[in-house]
Amino acid sequence: METLILLLVTGLGLGALYFLIASGLSLIYGLMGVLNFAHGSFLTFGGFAGMEIARRIGAETWPQFILAIIVGGAAGALFASLTELLLIRPLYLRHIEQALITVGLSLASVALMEGIWGADPIYVSGPAILSEVTEIAGARIPNDRFLLIFGAVAILVGMLAFLRYTRFGLIIRAGVENRSMVTALGIDVRTAFTLVFAIGGLAAGIGGVLASQYFGYVSPHIGGTLLIFAFIVTIIGGLGSLVGAAIAAAIVGVLQQLANFYLGGTGDLIVVILLAAVLLLRPTGLLGKRAH
Amino acid sequence: MSLLSVKNLHAKIAGQQVVEDVSFEVPESGVTAVLGRNGVGKSSTLKALLGLIERSGEVSFDGKPIQNLPTHKIIRLGIGYVPEDREIFAGLTVAENLRLAERDSKPNREMVEELFPDIYSRLSQRAGTLSGGQQQMVSLARALLNTNRLLIVDEPTKGLAPKIVTQVSEVLKKAAETVPILLVEQNLKVVKQLAGPCIVLEGGQVVHTGDSNELLDSEELTMKFLGVHGGGKETGVS
Numbered sequence: 001m002e003t004l005i006l007l008l009v010t011g012l013g014l015g016a017l018y019f020l021i022a023s024g025l026s027l028i029y030g031l032m033g034v035l036n037f038a039h040g041s042f043l044t045f046g047g048f049a050g051m052e053i054a055r056r057i058g059a060e061t062w063p064q065f066i067l068a069i070i071v072g073g074a075a076g077a078l079f080a081s082l083t084e085l086l087l088i089r090p091l092y093l094r095h096i097e098q099a100l101i102t103v104g105l106s107l108a109s110v111a112l113m114e115g116i117w118g119a120d121p122i123y124v125s126g127p128a129i130l131s132e133v134t135e136i137a138g139a140r141i142p143n144d145r146f147l148l149i150f151g152a153v154a155i156l157v158g159m160l161a162f163l164r165y166t167r168f169g170l171i172i173r174a175g176v177e178n179r180s181m182v183t184a185l186g187i188d189v190r191t192a193f194t195l196v197f198a199i200g201g202l203a204a205g206i207g208g209v210l211a212s213q214y215f216g217y218v219s220p221h222i223g224g225t226l227l228i229f230a231f232i233v234t235i236i237g238g239l240g241s242l243v244g245a246a247i248a249a250a251i252v253g254v255l256q257q258l259a260n261f262y263l264g265g266t267g268d269l270i271v272v273i274l275l276a277a278v279l280l281l282r283p284t285g286l287l288g289k290r291a292h
Numbered sequence: 293m294s295l296l297s298v299k300n301l302h303a304k305i306a307g308q309q310v311v312e313d314v315s316f317e318v319p320e321s322g323v324t325a326v327l328g329r330n331g332v333g334k335s336s337t338l339k340a341l342l343g344l345i346e347r348s349g350e351v352s353f354d355g356k357p358i359q360n361l362p363t364h365k366i367i368r369l370g371i372g373y374v375p376e377d378r379e380i381f382a383g384l385t386v387a388e389n390l391r392l393a394e395r396d397s398k399p400n401r402e403m404v405e406e407l408f409p410d411i412y413s414r415l416s417q418r419a420g421t422l423s424g425g426q427q428q429m430v431s432l433a434r435a436l437l438n439t440n441r442l443l444i445v446d447e448p449t450k451g452l453a454p455k456i457v458t459q460v461s462e463v464l465k466k467a468a469e470t471v472p473i474l475l476v477e478q479n480l481k482v483v484k485q486l487a488g489p490c491i492v493l494e495g496g497q498v499v500h501t502g503d504s505n506e507l508l509d510s511e512e513l514t515m516k517f518l519g520v521h522g523g524g525k526e527t528g529v530s
């Protein structure tokens with residue numbers, strides 16, 4: 001029982017990380033039709049930015065750690081916004097070229113970060129409580145899992161509130177349904193494109209700082225490793241659906257942990273089988289809609 | 293002087309030519325009808341004017357060239373667009389659909405509520421759950437919320453029950469008192485009630501221009517250009 005609880009919470013923590021990348025991927029694809037292979041780099045860059053703060057002022061106290069999260073999120077948002085403005089926008093509606101340029105950016109940014117910070121992992125620490133465990137029904141659960149879950153839930157609630165209660169959120173929701181009709185109402189949908197990239201980059205950047213707590217280090221390859229599963233989560237959840245991405249992230253994270261433990265390390269295989277099943281039985285994903 | 297002038301307009305969809313060398317003018321008042329059989333490029337012409345599909349040629353609105361402007365800037369010059377098949381946002385509520393369409397600082401909410409009381413009693417309902425007629429009302433309301441200098445309306449009565457067709461027709465008639473309308477319509481009875489000048493398209497090209505009633509009153513012309521019996525009878529093609 002203890003093991004099961006530990007696996008469930010760890011799976012949810014991992015799923016939280018997937019969600020922090022998948023949320024941006026899903027919104028970007030839903031609104032713009034762009035498959036962003038550079039999204040993992042936003043997470044990595046956020047992780048390094050947070051690490052730099054920790055190195056300079058420390059991250060042992062909560063105010064320092066929260067500052068590292070804010071800077072990591074801001075770095076991710078800035079990187080993502082510049083990507084949209086400088087690389088994606090000039091290729092508007094040319095989806096294949098857009099996808100290819102994000103592949104190129106992904107490779108180039110990993111190389112750049114290796115050049116700056118080196119290829120080896122840089123170990124990071126946070127507030128002492130994150131290294132401790134909490135006992136639940138006999139299971140000793142590392143506290144960083146709770147932080148990841150809390151972070152993902154906070155981002156989900158924040159994004160949903162933004163989408164529901166702001167005019168930009170309304171434009172993004174409408175644009176996910178029918179982008180050309182939004183422009184036909186006199187709305188410059190390109191502003192929403194930049195905003196969606198910034199929001200996705202913010203979530204990924206925060207994810208980078210949190211991922212460095214989960215793994216205990218940050219490296220130039222951390223985003224790329226998580227990106228594959230974030231894509232799977234995005235497809236299973238339904239392109240353009242944040243709630244779908246959240247549900248799919250939880251399912252994928254938990255299933256991966258359970259299969260790794262009970263089925264001899266087959267977690268990745270099980271996730272791919274789940275993806276295949278969803279594509280066959282429900283191609284639009286759990287909560288996805290057919291786009292115009 | 294014409295409000296909208298179109299010269300040598302060409303347009304493509306997925307590489308295929310759908311509008312070919314179309315030229316016409318829309319006067320500053322009244323309803324101008326774009327007529328023709330199914331698939332001759334009527335809706336594509338409207339979309340090309342608005343920059344919603346790839347196009348070339350000259351389009352000027354109130355004397356200013358707009359062919360190089362993006363769609364949202366063309367709309368902001370004061371053009372209301374009611375697309376074919378309504379294209380309401382099904383996942384948004386009626387209120388959200390309307391709020392999204394408001395581009396003026398003082399939208400005509402009271403006037404629109406007066407015209408469409410039914411949809412104002414369903415503001416919190418998801419637009420996708422409305423009937424076809426109600427969705428058309430939302431689509432029209434979105435355009436009429438703003439003070440327009442031109443309304444572009446694409447097949448507003450398509451697929452609607454006769455009672456709703458009459459309602460839509462009355463709304464357009466009322467709107468036409470204050471704003472010129474460029475109307476694509478297959479229901480010739482509606483055209484007869486509303487339209488002054490007309491442009492007839494065939495194979496993506498203009499094959500006839502003139503007065504709508506003259507065309508529709510002529511058995512020979514309606515058969516030749518629209519493929520239906522006319523000659524003053526109540527006609528409609530679907």
